[in-house]
Amino acid sequence: MALKPTIYKMTIDLSDLERSKYQTLNLTVAQHPSESVERMMARVLAYCIDAHEQLEFTKGVSATDEPDLWQHTLDGQLCLWVEIGEPSFDRIKKSVRASKNVKIYSLNTKSDVWWGQLEKKLMNLHLWVYRLQWTDVQALAALVQRTMNFSITITGNSAYIAAELGQTEIGWEVLKSGPAELYKG
Numbered sequence: 440m441a442l443k444p445t446i447y448k449m450t451i452d453l454s455d456l457e458r459s460k461y462q463t464l465n466l467t468v469a470q471h472p473s474e475s476v477e478r479m480m481a482r483v484l485a486y487c488i489d490a491h492e493q494l495e496f497t498k499g500v501s502a503t504d505e506p507d508l509w510q511h512t513l514d515g516q517l518c519l520w521v522e523i524g525e526p527s528f529d530r531i532k533k534s535v536r537a538s539k540n541v542k543i544y545s546l547n548t549k550s551d552v553w554w555g556q557l558e559k560k561l562m563n564l565h566l567w568v569y570r571l572q573w574t575d576v577q578a579l580a581a582l583v584q585r586t587m588n589f590s591i592t593i594t595g596n597s598a599y600i601a602a603e604l605g606q607t608e609i610g611w612e613v614l615k616s617g618p619a620e621l622y623k624g
Contacts, residue, residue: 449467455487522543
């Protein structure tokens with residue numbers, strides 16, 4: 440018997456000061472049985488950073504041919520591919536061929552090693568790579584409830600999160616920027 444995903448209901452008051460976006464997001468997020476709460480919340484954070492009305496969660500870890508998040512244009516073209524974690528070089532090449540814009544949010548304790556191995560190979564590819572601070576992601580995971588209301592304020596390379604169980608701030612480092620005309624969703 441296969442394990443079923445755990446479902447979370449989230450209402451997020453999002454204030455993105457960089458893009459002057461202010462909205463309330465009502466999300467239903469499925470945590471795959473093999474996925475940690477930290478990774479799931481990194482997906483939620485990436486969703487908030489890249490928030491757009493066409494941005495969608497995919498089947499994630501259970502679908503090897505899909506990213507964690509993606510966005511399509513109104514005519515169905517894939518315009519944003521978002522990966523959470525440390526994907527292989529082959530997977531990154533596939534994503535760059537499939538989408539105009541690719542973002543990777545690296546997050547775990549192996550991030551430094553992963554980046555050290557791939558940095559030179561990724562320099563000529565059209566993508567953005569960010570490293571979320573692992574201890575910050577762990578602090579965010581500690582605030583999670585099955586049904587929750589929280590607020591996220593994004594400014595610069597950080598997000599301030601306030602929830603019923605507490606508050607935290609998550610920072611990220613830009614490891615690689617894409618072209619000068621940064622994709623803003």
